[in-house]
Amino acid sequence: MAAEGQEKMWDKEVEGHRTYEDIRIFTDEQLHNYTEEELKEFKIKHDIPMLEELEKGPWPSFVSDLKREALHRRKLGQENLQGPVECCEDLLGQLELSYIDKETHWKHGGIIGVFGYGGGVIGRYSDQQEKFPAIWAFHTLRINQPASKFYNTDYLRGLMDICEYRGSGVTNMHGSTGDTVFLGAVTEQLEPIFFDLTHDLGVDLGGSGSNLRTPSCCIGKARCEWAMIDTQDMCYEMTMYYQDELHRPAFPYKFKFKFDGCPNCCVASIARADMSYIGTWKDEIRIDQEAVRAYVAGEIPPNGGAFRDRDWGPFDIQKEVIDLCPAQCMEWDGKELKIDNKECVRCMHCIAVMPRALRPGVDTGLSILFGAKAPILEGAQMSLVGIPFMYTEKPYDNIKAIVEKVWDWWMEEGKNRERLGELIQRWGLWRFVTEILEIPPAPQMVKEPRSNPYIYWKEEEVPGGWKRDIKEFRKRHPR
Amino acid sequence: MSKGKYGYYDPEKPLENRITDIGPPHYWQFFPPIIRRNYGKWLYHEILEPGILMHVSETGEKVYTVRVGGARLMTAEHIREICDIADKYCDGYVRWTTRNCVEFITDSEEKARELKKDLESRKFPAGSYKFPVGGTGCSITNIVHTQGWIHCHTPATDASGVVKSVMDELFDYFKSMTLPAKLRVSLACCLNMCGAVHCSDIAILGYHRKPPMIDDEVISKVCEIPLVVAACPLGAIRPVTLEDGTKTVRVNEQRCMFCGNCYTMCMATPLADKEGDGIVILAGGKISNRKSGPKFSKVVVDYLPNNPPRWPEVTKTIRKIVEVYAKHARKYERLGEWAERIGWERFFELCEIPFTWHLLDDYRLAYDTYRTTTQFKYTDHVWKIAEAVGGLKK
Ligand code: HEM
Ligand code: HEM
Ligand code: SF4
Numbered sequence: 001m002a003a004e005g006q007e008k009m010w011d012k013e014v015e016g017h018r019t020y021e022d023i024r025i026f027t028d029e030q031l032h033n034y035t036e037e038e039l040k041e042f043k044i045k046h047d048i049p050m051l052e053e054l055e056k057g058p059w060p061s062f063v064s065d066l067k068r069e070a071l072h073r074r075k076l077g078q079e080n081l082q083g084p085v086e087c088c089e090d091l092l093g094q095l096e097l098s099y100i101d102k103e104t105h106w107k108h109g110g111i112i113g114v115f116g117y118g119g120g121v122i123g124r125y126s127d128q129q130e131k132f133p134a135i136w137a138f139h140t141l142r143i144n145q146p147a148s149k150f151y152n153t154d155y156l157r158g159l160m161d162i163c164e165y166r167g168s169g170v171t172n173m174h175g176s177t178g179d180t181v182f183l184g185a186v187t188e189q190l191e192p193i194f195f196d197l198t199h200d201l202g203v204d205l206g207g208s209g210s211n212l213r214t215p216s217c218c219i220g221k222a223r224c225e226w227a228m229i230d231t232q233d234m235c236y237e238m239t240m241y242y243q244d245e246l247h248r249p250a251f252p253y254k255f256k257f258k259f260d261g262c263p264n265c266c267v268a269s270i271a272r273a274d275m276s277y278i279g280t281w282k283d284e285i286r287i288d289q290e291a292v293r294a295y296v297a298g299e300i301p302p303n304g305g306a307f308r309d310r311d312w313g314p315f316d317i318q319k320e321v322i323d324l325c326p327a328q329c330m331e332w333d334g335k336e337l338k339i340d341n342k343e344c345v346r347c348m349h350c351i352a353v354m355p356r357a358l359r360p361g362v363d364t365g366l367s368i369l370f371g372a373k374a375p376i377l378e379g380a381q382m383s384l385v386g387i388p389f390m391y392t393e394k395p396y397d398n399i400k401a402i403v404e405k406v407w408d409w410w411m412e413e414g415k416n417r418e419r420l421g422e423l424i425q426r427w428g429l430w431r432f433v434t435e436i437l438e439i440p441p442a443p444q445m446v447k448e449p450r451s452n453p454y455i456y457w458k459e460e461e462v463p464g465g466w467k468r469d470i471k472e473f474r475k476r477h478p479r
Numbered sequence: 480m481s482k483g484k485y486g487y488y489d490p491e492k493p494l495e496n497r498i499t500d501i502g503p504p505h506y507w508q509f510f511p512p513i514i515r516r517n518y519g520k521w522l523y524h525e526i527l528e529p530g531i532l533m534h535v536s537e538t539g540e541k542v543y544t545v546r547v548g549g550a551r552l553m554t555a556e557h558i559r560e561i562c563d564i565a566d567k568y569c570d571g572y573v574r575w576t577t578r579n580c581v582e583f584i585t586d587s588e589e590k591a592r593e594l595k596k597d598l599e600s601r602k603f604p605a606g607s608y609k610f611p612v613g614g615t616g617c618s619i620t621n622i623v624h625t626q627g628w629i630h631c632h633t634p635a636t637d638a639s640g641v642v643k644s645v646m647d648e649l650f651d652y653f654k655s656m657t658l659p660a661k662l663r664v665s666l667a668c669c670l671n672m673c674g675a676v677h678c679s680d681i682a683i684l685g686y687h688r689k690p691p692m693i694d695d696e697v698i699s700k701v702c703e704i705p706l707v708v709a710a711c712p713l714g715a716i717r718p719v720t721l722e723d724g725t726k727t728v729r730v731n732e733q734r735c736m737f738c739g740n741c742y743t744m745c746m747a748t749p750l751a752d753k754e755g756d757g758i759v760i761l762a763g764g765k766i767s768n769r770k771s772g773p774k775f776s777k778v779v780v781d782y783l784p785n786n787p788p789r790w791p792e793v794t795k796t797i798r799k800i801v802e803v804y805a806k807h808a809r810k811y812e813r814l815g816e817w818a819e820r821i822g823w824e825r826f827f828e829l830c831e832i833p834f835t836w837h838l839l840d841d842y843r844l845a846y847d848t849y850r851t852t853t854q855f856k857y858t859d860h861v862w863k864i865a866e867a868v869g870g871l872k873k
């Protein structure tokens with residue numbers, strides 16, 4: 001969908017697409033308003049000796065980066081900015097103070113947002129407002145990132161102009177959940193930023209609070225030979241379809257969707273998503289025996305060259321593939337590689353070692369796992385297998401049906417701040433599977449069968465039910 | 480775009496011309512043409528040198544990607560420089576990875592190498608690289624991390640500063656592919672773990688060590704006391720009424736494990752503290768299903784102090800773990816797989832990490848981590864126990 005008429009707004013391949021020139025705020029002179037010399041000489045208004053230690057060493061220094069933004073803002077001057085000129089300087093100043101005090105100087109809380117949305121903006125205030133007035137309010141906006149985080153520079157430059165003009169010029173690329181994050185807007189600029197984002201850039205806020213968090217996906221079919229579902233398309237469709245759930249918190253707590261094209265889990269769905277969608281295959285691993293022999297002969301580096309910088313000796317297919325297969329379902333007779341596919345657990349190891357010889361099958365679908373979360377409150381959980389395999393097709397109606405069953409239950413029964421995984425634990429996996437998902441239980445859902453026999457039975461499962469007559473019992477068994 | 484204080488927005492009529500629920504821009508607009516042409520057609524990939532990937536399509540086209548480390552916190556100026564580079568070499572397209580690296584995608588190998596040279600020549604005035612190239616294959620990529628003191632209200636440590644210090648220390652492992660497998664480092668500055676560090680090869684976790692202070696004066700005004708009480712996963716908080724009638728709460732300090740959840744719910748229960756706060760190191764987690772299933776990271780160091788600006792104790796400990804792992808693990812073995820093969824007792828011995836009582840789990844399901852077999856290895860830990868019970872001499 002996207003905003004009507006704006007679906008192709010940034011598409012350079014489409015005639016009449018938008019460019020940075022159509023929306024820019026700053027002129028070229030304003031963008032290039034300082035020299036390298038000036039930057040070298042530049043001192044921010046606070047002494048930050050400890051932070052300056054962090055300018056040394058090879059890894060990109062966020063301190064050096066903030067300094068150049070600080071200089072750029074100074075030279076732009078307040079007349080060219082809606083956010084405070086000195087916010088980067090005060091941000092560094094306050095961080096230096098935290099380095100001395102070893103405590104944060106951000107105040108707790110402050111409910112804030114744009115009109116009609118419950119999420120997307122997170123309030124932040126300094127507790128040292130007199131010392132650092134330019135960051136007295138320094139709110140976060142989460143902006144829904146494009147799937148797989150591809151950008152074109154016209155759009156990105158536009159984003160940066162808003163961020164600099166109305167905010168602080170500081171971003172997180174990206175937040176852990178995936179959003180493009182603007183750090184540091186003052187309260188009165190939140191609505192104007194939202195207007196510019198939606199009107200000029202065609203982008204919306206992401207999720208925060210007790211709602212659907214911004215869904216995210218791996219790079220998938222865009223540049224990965226292993227993607228077995230169209231992660232971008234699923235991510236986009238589900239994000240669009242559930243806009244209301246994303247923007248207006250009505251859940252007990254956060255809920256995350258993440259889409260991984262294969263069991264390698266590059267977006268960590270299995271560790272972070274309440275519903276993890278993971279592409280997989282059902283038929284046989286495709287083998288190019290010729291290429292296998294080329295690997296064995298040392299003609300192709302194993303694992304796509306991932307081991308290039310160290311001498312591990314010649315490639316040994318027995319040791320490095322056959323013996324490491326967790327299912328022990330592979331054989332190599334010196335000429336031909338055999339895989340007993342019905343025993344394969346689709347771990348991706350052999351495929352990753354020999355990407356030119358082995359490929360996942362062609363009959364692909366996905367697994368859905370449920371309930372991952374970080375430790376707060378009841379301890380960390382990884383997603384558990386709920387739906388081992390299913391096909392789906394755009395618009396993914398069969399998946400949406402599952403989502404809605406899960407949400408109905410969780411919204412009804414979930415306690416405040418109880419993630420899905422915790423509710424599954426509290427109610428029991430069996431209930432989740434048989435009563436909520438309404439699917440048959442399967443050994444794929446467990447690592448091993450239970451070792452305690454404290455088994456629940458329902459009254460209707462036992463012949464004669466639970467009501468019995470003690471008098472009848474006493475007739476057979478006198479006191 | 481709009482200019483002036485309110486721009487398009489009219490505070491008098493906030494609903495006028497409002498656009499909502501449009502979602503993200505469609506991803507297809509942002510794909511370089513070569514990516515569009517080969518969408519879903521990729522055959523295989525190869526890493527040509529650290530930081531340069533080649534993907535080959537069934538159409539015969541090849542795409543070259545140069546991967547660059549980033550600090551995650553990036554300014555508009557930094558991103559504009561990224562745009563300049565993307566305009567010059569990549570027709571104006573660029574992408575970010577899940578681990579906050581930047582990827583420049585080109586259609587020729589020469590361009591990729593030229594690009595790499597250009598990227599590596601760009602430095603900040605104080606000397607750090609702006610765009611170090613690396614992070615592919617058996618290397619350490621960017622450290623995924625959270626906000627820390629720079630922008631969050633609950634951290635027990637900083638994020639950006641610790642990450643900068645650790646990445647400086649591990650830089651060679653970012654630039655080269657010498658490890659037995661991928662190694663993923665993550666940081667979260669408090670137990671909330673926005674950074675999802677609970678499944679990383681090495682996790683750096685900010686941790687508080689003091690129970691909350693209760694701000695009796697304001698608590699009943701700014702918080703719902705039943706919510707605060709309910710927030711504690713250990714049931715350590717109870718409501719009380721003071722002699723002067725003030726309604727507030729008290730914490731059973733023996734029970735508190737400093738999770739900060741009460742503070743998350745209520746600003747009148749702060750727990751951050753200069754001496755109390757510090758860093759826990761976890762190790763051995765993974766996310767992918769490759770070979771072994773995903774694993775949680777395990778706590779291996781119970782506490783290291785916050786020592787800004789360089790956190791020397793933290794960087795030293797992590798370097799040691801990485802070096803020992805690099806030396807001992809087998810090809811393809813992730814850190815957790817290696818530790819499991821040699822046994823965690825050997826891990827502690829080789830990494831020279833003391834095993835303290837804090838590492839004996841005492842939370843729910845702790846029993847799952849206890850050893851119930853006589854299959855263990857002899858390390859010095861055993862002789863210390865034997866000695867303590869008078870059992871060292873025959
Ligand atoms: C009102 C409460 C909360 C807020 C405002 C909040 C905010 C956030 C934010 C801002 C992110 C990163 C998203 C991004 O920047 O893109 C995030 C990620 C995360 N949060 Fe929360 N969070 C909250 C509660 C919690 C709690 C209680 C937990 C622990 C159970 C938690 C665990 C995580 C985890 C594990 C991630 C990263 C994993 C992922 O990206 O999926 N959060 N949260
Ligand atoms: C239930 C209580 C909360 C929890 C558990 C929580 C947790 C989190 C988490 C996990 C993140 C992720 C940071 C990242 O990945 O970068 C985060 C970010 C953030 N939180 Fe909270 N938070 C809570 C409440 C709040 C509140 C009340 C505020 C402010 C009013 C707030 C403001 C922020 C901000 C500004 C960020 C930064 C987002 C970003 O830039 O990524 N949080 N919080
Ligand atoms: S999860 Fe699989 S399909 Fe997706 S990018 Fe990673 S390896 Fe490729």
Ligand code: SF4
Nearest residue numbers: 325344345347348350
């Ligand atoms: S994918 Fe994994 S389980 Fe399947 S054959 Fe390959 S190594 Fe074995």
Ligand code: SF4
Nearest residue numbers: 625631634668669673
């Ligand atoms: S991990 Fe904790 S301290 Fe760090 S950003 Fe998340 S909530 Fe804030």
Ligand code: SF4
Nearest residue numbers: 711735736738739741
């Ligand atoms: S810090 Fe955690 S354990 Fe301690 S009182 Fe607060 S909620 Fe309870």
